[in-house]
Amino acid sequence: MAARPPPARPHIGLNPSPRFSSYSTSEWVDDDAWDSGSDSESPTKTSWKQPTSKHASSSSPKPVPKSGQNNSSSSTLASSYTHLHAPSPSSYPPRPEQPQPVNKNGWTIVSKSTDRLRGADHDESAHTGDGAAGAEGDGSDLILGDLDPEVAEQPAPAPSKPRQDQGSLRDDVDEIVNDPLHLIRRRPPKRNHSLPSSSEPGGQLARERSIKSNRRQKFVGCIMQEDVNMAQLRKLAWNGVPSDLRPVTWPLLLGYMPLPAPLRASTLARKRQEYLSLVELAFARNREGLDQQIWHQIEIDVPRTRPGVKLWMQASTQRSLERILYVWAIRHPASGYVQGINDLATPFFQVFLSAYIDSDPEEFDPTLLPSHVLNAIEADSFWCLSRLLDGIQDNYIATQPGIQRSVKRMTELVARIDPPLAAHLESENVEFMQFAFRWMNCLLMREISVENTIRMWDTYLAEGADAFSQFHLYVCSAFLVQWSKKLREMDFQGIIMFLQSLPTQGWTDHEIEMLLSEAFVHYSTWHNAQSHFGK
Amino acid sequence: MSEGTNFDYLFKVVLIGDSGVGKSNLLSRFTRNEFNLESKSTIGVEFATRSLNVDGKNIKAQIWDTAGQERYRAITSAYYRGAVGALLVYDISKHATYVNVTRWLKELRDHADSNIVIMLVGNKSDLKHLRAVPTDEAKAFAAENELSFIETSALDASNVEGAFQTILTDIYRIVSARSLEQSADHVKPSAGDSITVQPSIDTSAAGQKTGCC
Ligand SMILES: Nc1nc2c(ncn2[C@@H]2O[C@H](COP(=O)(O)OP(=O)(O)OP(=O)(O)O)[C@@H](O)[C@H]2O)c(=O)[nH]1
Numbered sequence: 023m024a025a026r027p028p029p030a031r032p033h034i035g036l037n038p039s040p041r042f043s044s045y046s047t048s049e050w051v052d053d054d055a056w057d058s059g060s061d062s063e064s065p066t067k068t069s070w071k072q073p074t075s076k077h078a079s080s081s082s083p084k085p086v087p088k089s090g091q092n093n094s095s096s097s098t099l100a101s102s103y104t105h106l107h108a109p110s111p112s113s114y115p116p117r118p119e120q121p122q123p124v125n126k127n128g129w130t131i132v133s134k135s136t137d138r139l140r141g142a143d144h145d146e147s148a149h150t151g152d153g154a155a156g157a158e159g160d161g162s163d164l165i166l167g168d169l170d171p172e173v174a175e176q177p178a179p180a181p182s183k184p185r186q187d188q189g190s191l192r193d194d195v196d197e198i199v200n201d202p203l204h205l206i207r208r209r210p211p212k213r214n215h216s217l218p219s220s221s222e223p224g225g226q227l228a229r230e231r232s233i234k235s236n237r238r239q240k241f242v243g244c245i246m247q248e249d250v251n252m253a254q255l256r257k258l259a260w261n262g263v264p265s266d267l268r269p270v271t272w273p274l275l276l277g278y279m280p281l282p283a284p285l286r287a288s289t290l291a292r293k294r295q296e297y298l299s300l301v302e303l304a305f306a307r308n309r310e311g312l313d314q315q316i317w318h319q320i321e322i323d324v325p326r327t328r329p330g331v332k333l334w335m336q337a338s339t340q341r342s343l344e345r346i347l348y349v350w351a352i353r354h355p356a357s358g359y360v361q362g363i364n365d366l367a368t369p370f371f372q373v374f375l376s377a378y379i380d381s382d383p384e385e386f387d388p389t390l391l392p393s394h395v396l397n398a399i400e401a402d403s404f405w406c407l408s409r410l411l412d413g414i415q416d417n418y419i420a421t422q423p424g425i426q427r428s429v430k431r432m433t434e435l436v437a438r439i440d441p442p443l444a445a446h447l448e449s450e451n452v453e454f455m456q457f458a459f460r461w462m463n464c465l466l467m468r469e470i471s472v473e474n475t476i477r478m479w480d481t482y483l484a485e486g487a488d489a490f491s492q493f494h495l496y497v498c499s500a501f502l503v504q505w506s507k508k509l510r511e512m513d514f515q516g517i518i519m520f521l522q523s524l525p526t527q528g529w530t531d532h533e534i535e536m537l538l539s540e541a542f543v544h545y546s547t548w549h550n551a552q553s554h555f556g557k
Numbered sequence: 558m559s560e561g562t563n564f565d566y567l568f569k570v571v572l573i574g575d576s577g578v579g580k581s582n583l584l585s586r587f588t589r590n591e592f593n594l595e596s597k598s599t600i601g602v603e604f605a606t607r608s609l610n611v612d613g614k615n616i617k618a619q620i621w622d623t624a625g626q627e628r629y630r631a632i633t634s635a636y637y638r639g640a641v642g643a644l645l646v647y648d649i650s651k652h653a654t655y656v657n658v659t660r661w662l663k664e665l666r667d668h669a670d671s672n673i674v675i676m677l678v679g680n681k682s683d684l685k686h687l688r689a690v691p692t693d694e695a696k697a698f699a700a701e702n703e704l705s706f707i708e709t710s711a712l713d714a715s716n717v718e719g720a721f722q723t724i725l726t727d728i729y730r731i732v733s734a735r736s737l738e739q740s741a742d743h744v745k746p747s748a749g750d751s752i753t754v755q756p757s758i759d760t761s762a763a764g765q766k767t768g769c770c
């Protein structure tokens with residue numbers, strides 16, 4: 023598919039470590055995650071590396087007044103059994119046709135030392151119940167959950183109340199809400215017997231699996247550290263995060279979850295509570311109290327988000343998405359809600375949802391979730407989306423200067439990388455803005471599947487704070503250039519039509535990884551030269 | 558690849574109007590005979606073509622569907638340049654989208670060629686029980702502003718073909734009348750030259766026309 027032989031992947035042929043070390047850990051995680059009272063909204067405090075000061079000032083949002091009640095008590099939340107009686111965001115905004123949630127208790131925050139033990143006990147019994155597990159998991163007993171991701175990612179049979187039609191909730195959701203690492207500490211309840219490799223241990227498949235399993239072991243080791251080493255985590259994540267570790271890894275990479283383990287539970291509890299307050303504030307008055315322009319556009323777009331996918335067609339998911347988008351928009355008046363941001367929220371929601379269920383998130387009916395779990399998923403999605411958007415805010419402010427700049431730079435870059443293609447596009451009067459605008463505005467989400475996007479974001483998040491505006495340019499350029507041969511045989515209309523619906527339907531992680539490697543090569547070659555070209 | 562060059566005229570037309578009025582569905586109904594109850598929002602612009610027969614001539618419509626949200630105005634208005642026709646769409650069940658027609662007309666005045674042929678399109682005519690814009694009112698408004706007018710439904714396909722057929726015919730008549738004027742002046746006419754507004758974004762396509770002379 024690629025027009026040229028693919029280069030070696032960065033982790034094999036090139037050593038990415040100089041790049042990694044060029045960011046200091048503190049740059050990336052110098053962060054408010056456990057610094058109560060701030061929420062990364064202030065440009066001076068943001069953990070995103072700001073390329074220019076202009077960017078920071080032109081897009082600086084006006085913080086919404088916060089109810090300060092939560093900050094003072096946050097540190098005590100983790101250690102006690104607390105009922106906060108916060109409103110459930112699922113009751114906002116009031117919708118006449120929506121039944122009110124039965125559970126109005128809001129948060130139940132539980133974090134006790136016995137949680138861990140309980141989880142382990144449970145694992146043990148489930149584990150010994152299955153003979154195949156012993157054969158596969160031998161030697162890895164020290165690290166619970168050290169499994170081949172392929173195995174772990176299988177929708178494992180739920181130990182209780184399987185509801186196959188709507189998807190199945192794990193029975194330990196309460197532990198996961200309070201302790202993100204609970205996911206890793208416990209083994210999945212059962213192994214999948216049907217994997218072919220168990221019958222051919224010496225085969226190629228088995229070798230690949232052992233490499234993966236080894237990688238996974240390193241990953242788990244890294245995440246389980248009392249104080250996670252960010253440089254190491256980023257290096258590992260660059261090559262892809264095992265899907266069951268994403269709900270933990272992404273928040274760490276984004277600086278949403280603190281690196282030191284002891285701070286995590288309290289930080290998550292505080293941020294989730296803070297989100298609840300934001301929702302309450304935003305929807306405090308009835309519908310007429312909403313910003314009509316913003317709300318109107320969100321209402322039009324939410325039903326058009328991932329159309330046809332069961333999860334996103336559920337009323338409950340749509341209400342969550344509305345709240346996430348609306349709260350973000352009113353906190354960022356310089357941009358407000360811009361179409362396409364809805365797309366960007368979906369990977370987070372699906373990744374966080376996946377932590378609590380044993381089935382395909384896209385097929386899941388979130389009304390099965392206890393309200394405090396849904397709140398946690400929604401709040402985590404909100405904060406992580408906010409962090410992502412912090413780095414690309416000028417894509418969405420008036421006249422969208424971030425996109426204009428990115429498209430211009432991409433045009434220059436392609437002229438360097440593939441002069442014949444650039445010349446052909448020019449001779450056919452194709453302007454990059456005609457197709458690449460969307461590539462920037464939706465981060466290629468309209469071009470590739472959500473699964474592809476999620477894999478791509480592993481690398482973006484590992485790359486660093488500005489990957490969504492900088493590295494992304496190189497990915498877009500590599501993305502275009504791989505169809506060079508085809509494109510050079512097309513005329514204006516053919517080119518535009520082709521680029522509007524690219525044949526990426528069958529793409530797996532493999533194609534994405536090729537693309538990322540290619541982009542990395544271009545990045546290494548051209549990034550520091552950027553200042554030399556263009557005018 | 559494109560359909561080649563077997564057309565006599567190529568006209569660039571833009572679809573504009575508020576977000577959610579059904580522009581993308583009108584386009585997909587016209588070019589692919591498809592309708593999507595839950596289509597994705599348009600980001601920036603999208604492009605499609607279809608050929609039609611008008612007065613025995615093969616007319617190729619190159620249609621740019623634009624994003625309705627205000628924030629995209631800076632991007633989308635660049636596509637008005639070179640357009641010889643515009644379908645200005647509102648939703649008959651949403652009065653606000655009709656009120657905004659005035660704003661869209663101003664957009665066109667500011668960014669498009671002054672000769673552009675504009676058609677006012679009241680879409681979603683299938684939503685009879687939700688009608689918020691009386692047909693007569695819109696008709697009168699269109700007449701006042703010298704726009705042609707039609708009500709369509711991308712959902713049940715009514716008048717979609719008619720809307721495009723009408724605007725392309727109007728454009729063709731104007732263009733061929735101008736060609737006649739020009740040939741009377743002994744200017745060798747070609748279909749490309751006869752379109753007074755030269756597409757600037759996609760001049761390549763305009764340049765490919767087989768001359769009608
Ligand atoms: N009942 C009915 N619904 C329609 C019709 N045309 C479009 N819709 C629906 O209206 C919604 C919006 O349609 P789109 O075609 O995406 O609207 P748009 O004008 O392209 O919106 P933007 O891309 O955001 O500017 C979709 O849910 C469509 O299914 C119609 O003729 N009748």
Ligand SMILES: [Mg+2]
Nearest residue numbers: 580581598599
């Ligand atoms: Mg559209």
